[in-house]
Amino acid sequence: xxxxxxxxxxxxxxxxxxxxxxxxxxxxxxxxxxxxxxxxxxxxxxxxxxxxxxxxxxxxxxxxxxxxxxxxxxxxxxxxxxxxxxxxxxxxxxxxxxxxxxxxxxxxxxxxxxxxxxxxxxxxxxxxxxxxxxxxxxxxxxxxxxxxxxxxxxxxxxxxxxxxxxxxxxxxxxxxxxxxxxxxxxxxxxxxxxxxxxxxxxxxxxxxxxxxxxxxxxxxxxxxxxxxxxxxxxxxxxxxxxxxxxxxxxxxxxxxxxxxxxxxxxxxxxxxxxxxxxxxxxxxxxxxxxxxxxxxxxxxxxxxxxxxxxxxxxxxxxxxxxxxxxxxxxxxxxxxxxxxxxxxxxxxxxxxxxxxxxxxxxxxxxxxxxxxxxxxxxxxxxxxxxxxxxxxxxxxxxxxxxxxxxxxxxxxxxxxxxxxxxxx
Amino acid sequence: xxxxxxxxxxxxxxxxxxxxxxxxxxxxxxxxxxxxxxxxxxxxxxxxxxxxxxxxxxxxxxxxxxxxxxxxxxxxxxxxxxxxxxxxxxxxxxxxxxxxxxxxxxxxxxxxxxxxxxxxxxxxxxxxxxxxxxxxxxxxxxxxxxxxxxxxxxxxxxxxxxxxxxxxxxxxxxxxxxxxxxxxxxxxxxxxxxxxxxxxxxxxxxxxxxxxxxxxxxxxxxxxxxxxxxxxxxxxxxxxxxxxxxxxxxxxxxxxxxxxxxxxxxxxxxxxxxxxxxxxxxxxxxxxxxxxxxxxxxxxxxxxxxxxxxxxxxxxxxxxxxxxxxxxxxxxxxxxxxxxxxxxxxxxxxxxxxxxxxxxxxxxxxxxxxxxxxxxxxxxxxxxxxxxxxxxxxxxxxxxxxxxxxxxxxxxxxxxxxxxxxxxxxxxxxxxxxxxxxxxxxxxxxxxxxxxxxxxxxxxxxxxxxxxxxxxxxxxxxxxxxxx
Numbered sequence: 001x002x003x004x005x006x007x008x009x010x011x012x013x014x015x016x017x018x019x020x021x022x023x024x025x026x027x028x029x030x031x032x033x034x035x036x037x038x039x040x041x042x043x044x045x046x047x048x049x050x051x052x053x054x055x056x057x058x059x060x061x062x063x064x065x066x067x068x069x070x071x072x073x074x075x076x077x078x079x080x081x082x083x084x085x086x087x088x089x090x091x092x093x094x095x096x097x098x099x100x101x102x103x104x105x106x107x108x109x110x111x112x113x114x115x116x117x118x119x120x121x122x123x124x125x126x127x128x129x130x131x132x133x134x135x136x137x138x139x140x141x142x143x144x145x146x147x148x149x150x151x152x153x154x155x156x157x158x159x160x161x162x163x164x165x166x167x168x169x170x171x172x173x174x175x176x177x178x179x180x181x182x183x184x185x186x187x188x189x190x191x192x193x194x195x196x197x198x199x200x201x202x203x204x205x206x207x208x209x210x211x212x213x214x215x216x217x218x219x220x221x222x223x224x225x226x227x228x229x230x231x232x233x234x235x236x237x238x239x240x241x242x243x244x245x246x247x248x249x250x251x252x253x254x255x256x257x258x259x260x261x262x263x264x265x266x267x268x269x270x271x272x273x274x275x276x277x278x279x280x281x282x283x284x285x286x287x288x289x290x291x292x293x294x295x296x297x298x299x300x301x302x303x304x305x306x307x308x309x310x311x312x313x314x315x316x317x318x319x320x321x322x323x324x325x326x327x328x329x330x331x332x333x334x335x336x337x338x339x340x341x342x343x344x345x346x347x348x349x350x351x352x353x354x355x356x357x358x359x360x361x362x363x364x365x366x367x368x369x370x371x372x373x374x375x376x377x378x379x380x381x382x383x384x385x386x387x388x389x390x391x392x393x394x395x396x397x398x399x400x401x402x403x404x405x406x407x408x409x410x411x412x413x414x415x416x417x418x419x420x421x422x423x424x
Numbered sequence: 425x426x427x428x429x430x431x432x433x434x435x436x437x438x439x440x441x442x443x444x445x446x447x448x449x450x451x452x453x454x455x456x457x458x459x460x461x462x463x464x465x466x467x468x469x470x471x472x473x474x475x476x477x478x479x480x481x482x483x484x485x486x487x488x489x490x491x492x493x494x495x496x497x498x499x500x501x502x503x504x505x506x507x508x509x510x511x512x513x514x515x516x517x518x519x520x521x522x523x524x525x526x527x528x529x530x531x532x533x534x535x536x537x538x539x540x541x542x543x544x545x546x547x548x549x550x551x552x553x554x555x556x557x558x559x560x561x562x563x564x565x566x567x568x569x570x571x572x573x574x575x576x577x578x579x580x581x582x583x584x585x586x587x588x589x590x591x592x593x594x595x596x597x598x599x600x601x602x603x604x605x606x607x608x609x610x611x612x613x614x615x616x617x618x619x620x621x622x623x624x625x626x627x628x629x630x631x632x633x634x635x636x637x638x639x640x641x642x643x644x645x646x647x648x649x650x651x652x653x654x655x656x657x658x659x660x661x662x663x664x665x666x667x668x669x670x671x672x673x674x675x676x677x678x679x680x681x682x683x684x685x686x687x688x689x690x691x692x693x694x695x696x697x698x699x700x701x702x703x704x705x706x707x708x709x710x711x712x713x714x715x716x717x718x719x720x721x722x723x724x725x726x727x728x729x730x731x732x733x734x735x736x737x738x739x740x741x742x743x744x745x746x747x748x749x750x751x752x753x754x755x756x757x758x759x760x761x762x763x764x765x766x767x768x769x770x771x772x773x774x775x776x777x778x779x780x781x782x783x784x785x786x787x788x789x790x791x792x793x794x795x796x797x798x799x800x801x802x803x804x805x806x807x808x809x810x811x812x813x814x815x816x817x818x819x820x821x822x823x824x825x826x827x828x829x830x831x832x833x834x835x836x837x838x839x840x841x842x843x844x845x846x847x848x849x850x851x852x853x854x855x856x857x858x859x860x861x862x863x864x865x866x867x868x869x870x871x872x873x874x875x876x877x878x879x880x881x882x883x884x885x886x887x888x889x890x891x892x893x894x895x896x897x898x899x900x901x902x903x904x905x906x907x908x
Contacts, residue, residue: 090661090770091799113667134609145609147617148586155861163861164854169766171798172835173572173621174842174853175880176862177585180617189613201667224527228550230641232706260710310606312527337608374607392611398601401868402613408864408887421612 005030005046005074013039014046014074021075023055024068025383028075035080037154037162037193044191045160047074048414054158055416056187058099058129061122064304064380065133066186067391070418076191078128084108085194086168093151093168095196098128109199117143117200121296128192134184138235138253138294141336143200146183152196153179155189158414162193170198181405187416188424189409203234203255207265208281208289211250211272213238216322220315222250222275223335227311229271231264232256236336237293240318250335251289297330298343303381305329305362309374311338320368325361338374349384359389366393395422427466430487430511434469437479442517444468453512456497456504457559461844465492465506472517474592474600474630481628482598484511490874493628495536495567498559500762501843503571503623503879510877513628515566521545522631529636530589530606535566535629539573542634551636554581557839558747569629572621574839576672576746577703579797581637583839585620590633593619596626596875606633618865623841624876626869640705643671644715645733647742648722652697653677653792657772659700659725660796664769666721668714673797674701677776679756680749680793680804687752690745693729700727700796701742749793750804757789757806759815761822764840765829769799778828779803786817790825800838801829827852842880850882860885 008014009030017028030052034040047054053071057063058078078099086095089112096105102118102125109115119137120130129135131153136145143149152166155178165178182192213219219238226236234255240248252272254264265280272278281289298304305326309317314333317340321327329344347354366376378391395402399422406413406424418424427445434443444450445467454462466489471477484491490510497504506512518534521542525531526549531542539560542553556575557563563573568584569591581587590604603616619626650656656675663670676684676699681692692699702718704711722730733739753760767775776792783790783805791804803825807818826836826849836842836849850859859881866873867887877884 088768088770090665091768092664093768134614136609144582144586147614148582157861161857161861163858165858165862167835167853168833169768169799169835169838171574171578171583171766171795171800171838173574173583173839174835174837174846175850175859176865177572177618177621178862178865180585180614181865183614183617184609185613201669204667227529228526228638230550230638230707256707256710257713259713260707263709264707306609308607308609310525310528310530312525313607339608372607373605375609375611377611395612396602396610398603398612398615401595401601401615404868405613405615405865408868409861 003042003046005050005052008032008043008046013043017075023057023063023072023075024386026068026072028072030074031077032074033077033080037156040076040081040156040191040193041160041162043076044156044158048159048412052414053417054414056132056191058126058132059101059124061125062129062133062135066419068383068386068419069416078126078191081193087112088168089114092199093170093196094199095152095168095194096127097194098126098131098192100127101125102127102130110202113202114199115202116197117149118146119294121294127195131183131192131195132185132187138237138334140334141236142232142234147180149197150179150183150195151198153182153192154194155182156191156193158190158410158412166196168196186420188406188420190415205258205261206253206255206286206290207261208286209252209254209265209268209272209278210281210289211276211278212247213250213276214247216315216318218275219248219250219318219335220312222272223311223314225271225275226252226268227336229267231268233268235293235334238333238335240331240333251293253290253293295332296343297332297341298380302343303346303385304379305342306377306379307340307342307369307374309338309340309369309372311336313372313374314338314340316372317369317374321365324365325358326365346381346385349382355385355388358385362389392421430483430489431467433483434467434480437483438469438471438476442470442472453494453506453514456494456499456502458500458502458843458845461502461505463506463508465512466509468512468514470514470517474594477513477628477630478594478598478600480511480513481594481596484874485597488874490877492876493566493570493624495564496538496562498563499567499571499841499843500764501837501841501845503841503843505844507877515564515628518630525606526551526636528606531634531636533565533632533634535564535569535632537565539563539565539568546636550639552639553587553634554637555584555587558750565632565634566629569620569632570622570624571839571841574800576674576795579673579795580669580671585617587635588616588620588632589635591616591619591629592631593627593629596870596872604633623843623880625866625880627875642708642711643703643705643739644711645701645703645739645742646719646730648700648702648727648730649693649696650698650700650725650727653776654773655726656698656700657776657796659722659727660772661770662721662725663702663718666717668718670702670718670797671705672701672703674746675699675792675794675796676746676749677792679789679791680753683752683756683791684745684749686755687748688741688744690741696728701746746793753791753804753806757808759807759809761805761807761818763801763803763805763822763825764837765801765826765834766838767799767801767829767832767834769797771832772796772799775801775828775832779825782821782824782828786821788818788821790821795838798838799834844879847880847882850880
C-alpha cells in the first residue's frame with residue numbers, strides 16, 4: 001500500500017512551498033525533493049491519488065519555456081537525484097541521475113578524456129532538464145542533439161509507474177525508443193529519473209576562424225561553402241545585429257587533434273576568404289571566442305525567441321525578421337543547423353495595444369517562416385505576455401496523435417497541464 | 425466485410441495489377457529474410473502512391489482486418505512476416521526519389537527506394553547517405569526506418585534514426601500525419617524518433633526525409649590479423665581508449681574467414697585466428713595521423729600482419745569479404761542461425777570465450793563476424809537440419825548466447841529487430857512494467873492492435889485500460905491506511 005501526500009509530508013519527503021516556489025508565476029502548494037527513483041515514484045503516486053497537478057523541475061534554467069501551467073500544486077525537484085551512477089569509460093557510456101548538473105557531469109567525465117557532447121547555453125542546467133527541454137548548443141552541428149546521444153532512460157509516470165527503455169549499449173533496437181519520446185516532452189509524459197548516454201572523446205585542440213559579414217547573402221554563401229567542403233566543423237555560429245546594429249560575425253569552430261585542426265582551419269580561412277575578410281584567431285582569441293560561444297542573446301527579463309528553419313533558409317529568415325519589430329533584437333544563430341535566437345525587450349505590458357501589436361508581429365513572422373518550412377517559438381517571456389499569444393505556434397497535423405500519446409501516459413493530465421504544444 | 429469485398433475495394437484503389445489474391449502467387453510473400461517462419465497472407469496489395477496507401481489502410485481499418493507493411497523483405501527477424509487473415513501492403517512500387525536538396529543536405533524519398541539508390545543519386549555531387557546495412561543494395565528505406573537499420577559505419581555516424589529528419593506516415597486508422605521535416609527542432613513530441621525502429625507496428629511511412637552527408641576527404645582502411653579474438657579485442661579497446669572514433673571496426677574469426685575466403689577470395693593471412701577491419705575517414709591530416717596510431721596500436725596488441733588497402737578496389741574487397749560473410753557461411757554449413765546480440769565493447773573477450781565454451785558443450789560450431797566497435801555480435805550458429813536434434817541444439821545455443829549478452833547488460837538485438845523471431849526474449853531484457861509502458865505508445869498509434877500484430881511484444885496490451893499496474897486499494901482510497 002502506498003503513502004498519501006500528508007504521510008509523505010510527515011516523513012519529510014514533501015514540504016509546504018515557499019514564496020519562491022512557482023512556475024511561470026503559478027504558485028505551488030507543496031515541494032518534494034526525492035533522492036531516488038523509488039522516492040520519486042512514491043511522491044508521484046501520492047500526488048496522483050490526491051489529484052494534485054505536478055511540475056517537475058531540474059535546475060530551473062528553462063522553467064520559462066512553454067505556456068504557464070494551468071496549475072502547479074506540487075513541484076517535484078530532482079535536485080537531490082544528482083549522482084553519476086556508472087561511467088564505463090572503455091565503452092564510452094555514462095548512466096546518470098536526472099538531477100545531476102550537466103557541468104558537474106562533464107567535470108566527472110573529463111579525467112577520462114571524455115564528455116557528453118552537449119553544450120546548451122543555460123547555466124545550471126541538469127541532465128534531466130536538458131533531456132526534457134531538448135536543449136542544445138553550437139556543437140549540435142557535429143554531434144547532433146540529445147536525441148542522438150541518449151541510449152537509455154528510466155522514467156516515472158504520473159501514477160508512479162517506474163519503467164525503463166533502451167539500455168546501456170550504444171546499439172540497441174529492442175523495443176520502442178521511449179528515450180527519444182521523452183526528449184523535449186517538457187515534463188508532460190513523466191518524470192525523467194535517470195538517463196544513459198553515449199560519450200565522445202574530448203577534442204585535444206581547437207581553432208576558431210572568423211568572417212566579418214555585412215549582408216545576409218554573405219552568411220548564406222559562407223555557410224554553403226563550408227557545408228559543401230569536406231571540413232568537419234564542430235560549430236558555425238553567427239552573431240547578427242539586424243539591419244540597424246551594424247555588421248555581424250560568423251565563427252567557425254574546428255576541433256580535433258592538433259595537426260588536423262591546423263589544416264582544417266587553414267582550409268576554412270581560404271574558403272571564407274572568398275566571401276569576405278576571414279581570420280584564423282590566435283590562442284588568446286580562440287579561448288575568448290570559445291568562452292562566449294552560444295551565449296543566449298537575451299537577458300532574464302527579456303523576451304527570447306527561437307526560430308528554426310532548414311539551414312539554407314537562414315538568410316531568408318534573417319530578412320523576414322529584420323524588417324520588423326523583431327529586427328531590433330540581438331540575434332545569434334547556429335548558422336549551419338538553421339536555429340536562430342532573437343532577444344529583445346518586448347512590449348510594455350502596461351499597454352495592451354502594444355502587447356496586441358507584439359502578438360501580431362509574432363503571428364506575421366510565423367506566417368513568413370512557415371513558407372520556409374520553419375517554426376517560431378517564444379522561448380522566454382513574462383507570463384502576462386505569454387497569455388496574450390501562443391508561445392508554440394501552430395502544432396501541425398500530428399497534434400491529435402500527440403494528444404493521444406499524452407492521454408496514454410498521463411490520462412488525468414497530472415503533469416505540467418497546459419504547458420506544452422496544443423494545450424497538452 | 426468479407427475477403428472478396430475487400431479485394432474489390434483494393435482493386436478500386438490500386439487497380440487489378442496492384443492486388444494479388446491467388447494462393448500460388450501469395451506464396452512469394454510468405455516470409456522475409458528470415459525463412460524459418462512462413463505465413464501466407466490473405467491478400468497482397470501493391471500501392472503506388474501515399475494516397476493509395478492511405479485508402480488501403482483505411483479499408484483495412486473499416487473492415488477490422490490486420491495488415492503488415494513490407495519493403496524489400498530483407499529483414500532478419502520476421503518483422504514483415506504476414507498474418508494469415510491479414511493484408512500485406514508491399515511498398516516496393518513506391519520507388520521514387522522525390523527531391524534532392526543539397527543546400528539543406530536532405531533527400532525526400534518514397535519508402536520503396538533502395539538504400540544504395542540514395543547514395544548513388546547524390547554521389548556525383550560528393551554526398552552520400554550514411555547508414556549502410558550489409559543488404560544496402562536491395563533493402564528499402566521504408567524497411568530501414570521500420571527497423572532503425574545500422575550497418576558497419578554506424579559506429580561513427582549513427583543509425584537510421586540519426587539520419588531521418590522527417591516522415592509522412594499513414595496511421596493505422598488511415599489518417600495521414602507529418603512528423604518532423606527539413607527544419608530542426610519542430611515543437612511537440614518527437615514522434616518521429618519513436619516511430620523509427622518501431623518495426624512496422626505504428627503505421628506505414630509513405631515519405632521519408634533523409635539527411636545527406638558530404639563524402640569524407642580521406643578514407644583509410646586496414647586489415648589486421650591476430651592470433652585470436654582476445655588479441656583483436658584488445659586492439660579494439662586500445663583504439664577506443666586512444667580517443668579515436670573510427671568509421672568502422674569489424675571483426676571476423678577463423679571460421680567466418682574460412683567461409684568468406686571460399687566465397688570471395690580476400691586472401692586472409694594463413695593461420696590467423698581473427699582479423700579486424702578498421703576504417704578511418706574524415707579530413708586528410710587527421711585521418712593520416714590517427715591511421716598511423718591505429719596501425720601502431722594493432723601491432724602493440726600483437727597483430728601478426730597488417731594489410732593496408734592500397735586503393736578503393738582493395739578496400740572494396742576487404743568489405744566484400746565482411747559483407748558477404750553471412751551468405752558465405754552457407755558454403756561451410758547446410759544451415760545456420762544468425763544472432764544479433766549486443767554487449768558493452770569491453771566485455772568482448774569474455775563473451776566470445778563464453779560463446780566458444782557453450783558451442784563446445786553442444787558439439788556445434790559458431791562463426792563470429794561482427795561490429796566490434798559497438799559490441800554488436802553476429803554469431804552464426806552452424807548446424808545440419810538433416811541431423812536429428814541439431815536444429816534444436818542450435819536454437820538452444822542461440823538463446824544461450826543472447827542470455828550471455830543480457831548478463832553483461834546488453835541487448836537481444838542491435839540492428840535486426842525483435843520482429844517475430846525474438847519477441848519471446850523481450851521479457852528477459854525488460855520488466856513487465858517496461859513492456860507495459862512501451863505499449864502505451866502502441867495504444868496511442870494503434871488502439872485496435874491491427875498494425876503488424878504479433879511482433880515485438882510477447883503479449884499485446886489491451887488498450888484503453890488505465891496505465892501501469894498500480895491500483896488504488898479501496899482502503900487506501902478511503903484514506904484509512906497509508907504505508908511508507
